[in-house]
Amino acid sequence: MPFTKLRQSLIKPYGSITGSLSGTSSYARRAITASYALNASGGGGSTLTTGSTYPITSSYASRALTASYALNTFFQTGSNVNQTILYDFSTNEEATITGLNLTDNKWGVSVIEEWDTKLVPGDQYYNSCSLLMHFSGSNGSTTFIDNSSNNFTITSNNGAAISSAQSKFGGGSGYFDGTNDYINVPDNSVFDFGSGDFTIEYWEYRTSSDNTRTVLSRKNVTYTPYMMGYANNGVVSFYASDNGSGWTIVDLSMGSLVLNTWTHYAVTRQGNTFRTFRNGTQISSTTSTMTFPAGSAPVEIGKWSVYYYQGYIDELRITKGVARYTGNFATQSAEFLNNSSVSQSATKYIGSIGGLNDTNVDYGIQKLSNSSLKVRKMSATGTPVSGSVYLSSSVDRVYVNVFDYTKVAVTSSYASRALTASYVNGGITAGRVYALTSLFS
Numbered sequence: 001m002p003f004t005k006l007r008q009s010l011i012k013p014y015g016s017i018t019g020s021l022s023g024t025s026s027y028a029r030r031a032i033t034a035s036y037a038l039n040a041s042g043g044g045g046s047t048l049t050t051g052s053t054y055p056i057t058s059s060y061a062s063r064a065l066t067a068s069y070a071l072n073t074f075f076q077t078g079s080n081v082n083q084t085i086l087y088d089f090s091t092n093e094e095a096t097i098t099g100l101n102l103t104d105n106k107w108g109v110s111v112i113e114e115w116d117t118k119l120v121p122g123d124q125y126y127n128s129c130s131l132l133m134h135f136s137g138s139n140g141s142t143t144f145i146d147n148s149s150n151n152f153t154i155t156s157n158n159g160a161a162i163s164s165a166q167s168k169f170g171g172g173s174g175y176f177d178g179t180n181d182y183i184n185v186p187d188n189s190v191f192d193f194g195s196g197d198f199t200i201e202y203w204e205y206r207t208s209s210d211n212t213r214t215v216l217s218r219k220n221v222t223y224t225p226y227m228m229g230y231a232n233n234g235v236v237s238f239y240a241s242d243n244g245s246g247w248t249i250v251d252l253s254m255g256s257l258v259l260n261t262w263t264h265y266a267v268t269r270q271g272n273t274f275r276t277f278r279n280g281t282q283i284s285s286t287t288s289t290m291t292f293p294a295g296s297a298p299v300e301i302g303k304w305s306v307y308y309y310q311g312y313i314d315e316l317r318i319t320k321g322v323a324r325y326t327g328n329f330a331t332q333s334a335e336f337l338n339n340s341s342v343s344q345s346a347t348k349y350i351g352s353i354g355g356l357n358d359t360n361v362d363y364g365i366q367k368l369s370n371s372s373l374k375v376r377k378m379s380a381t382g383t384p385v386s387g388s389v390y391l392s393s394s395v396d397r398v399y400v401n402v403f404d405y406t407k408v409a410v411t412s413s414y415a416s417r418a419l420t421a422s423y424v425n426g427g428i429t430a431g432r433v434y435a436l437t438s439l440f441s
Contacts, residue, residue: 080403085399091375107402108403111375114399127340131190131191198268199323201317221245224238236255280325
């Protein structure tokens with residue numbers, strides 16, 4: 001019997017009575033946690049929504065009872081009938097899960113991706129790079145790119161260009177004709193080392209044994225603060241000056257000149273010790289306590305004073321504040337990295353299939369039969385480091401949980417649908433309890 005037909009004869013005063021609701025209820029299997037209310041002015045409502053408050057129209061205008069209706073977890077939980085763990089699951093990879101009960105299509109899937117703690121590949125000294133050049137680009141291009149975080153604008157002079165004729169890595173290198181080609185990098189304090197540590201290194205493919213051919217200089221005066229790759233009588237050298245009138249800081253051999261072969265050269269300062277290396281082998285060392293003066297003009301590559309380098313240069317890197325090499329080392333087998341190392345903490349990413357706010361499809365699920373389904377990783381979203389492009393699209397573990405929604409736990413403390421309430425208006429004594437009979441019919 002609906003509330004609008006509730007007769008006054010159903011309400012009988014007693015000292016303390018708790019009644020049970022009799023009759024048929026449409027909420028027979030739903031958990032209800034609430035106090036029930038008659039509201040004289042309410043407009044009524046036919047649809048119940050969890051957590052909302054509903055007024056119920058009554059002919060008893062002076063008998064107001066307020067309360068909230070709450071449906072308590074109609075589907076409280078599904079039965080987890082299967083969890084499959086997929087290892088190193090990557091983009092476009094798929095797996096079949098069997099032994100399931102998928103009849104009547106009352107099932108669902110959730111996915112959890114998990115990464116182990118790891119170090120994202122990178123250069124631990126990348127943020128100390130003053131300049132990083134790969135000399136990559138199309139053949140003949142005069143655009144040179146600085147891949148350090150400084151992103152300096154580099155200027156080509158007199159036709160210095162990218163060439164695909166030779167390269168150590170990446171299919172291109174910088175070509176300098178030995179006549180007047182060179183490039184320069186804007187003057188900046190990141191190229192001034194003072195008395196601190198540093199590393200300068202590059203690969204060269206020299207095509208001329210002429211004296212005075214020079215790879216790099218920090219321009220100031222004729223005796224620059226430093227100059228590297230200067231050829232003299234079959235030897236290449238590193239020079240540094242503190243006064244502009246002589247090579248007063250160091251004058252170090254970098255090894256014998258090598259033609260038409262890719263050769264790696266490096267110079268480092270560690271404290272007061274200077275070292276030079278060719279192809280990872282230490283060539284010479286010396287000590288000096290002197291301080292490099294600051295430069296006052298662009299860094300020039302392929303030139304010192306009026307002397308020009310002839311050949312190809314690839315993978316040039318200047319690092320301020322770090323002596324990368326203090327003994328023999330293995331030269332790199334690929335381009336220098338363009339990012340710093342990142343320690344990635346263990347991370348979990350929960351991806352609900354068809355969930356809200358999915359801008360990309362993470363996983364596809366296909367029902368193959370009543371006992372099997374296929375899961376496929378569609379994209380590499382949700383990577384642990386926001387915006388990272390260095391992590392693999394695979395994850396260490398993917399947990400695929402299959403739920404059976406025919407096995408639903410529903411709980412209610414109102415097994416007999418008992419209702420107790422206090423009536424406070426309209427001549428009904430406050431604080432007394434009244435039984436409602438046949439509230440729902």
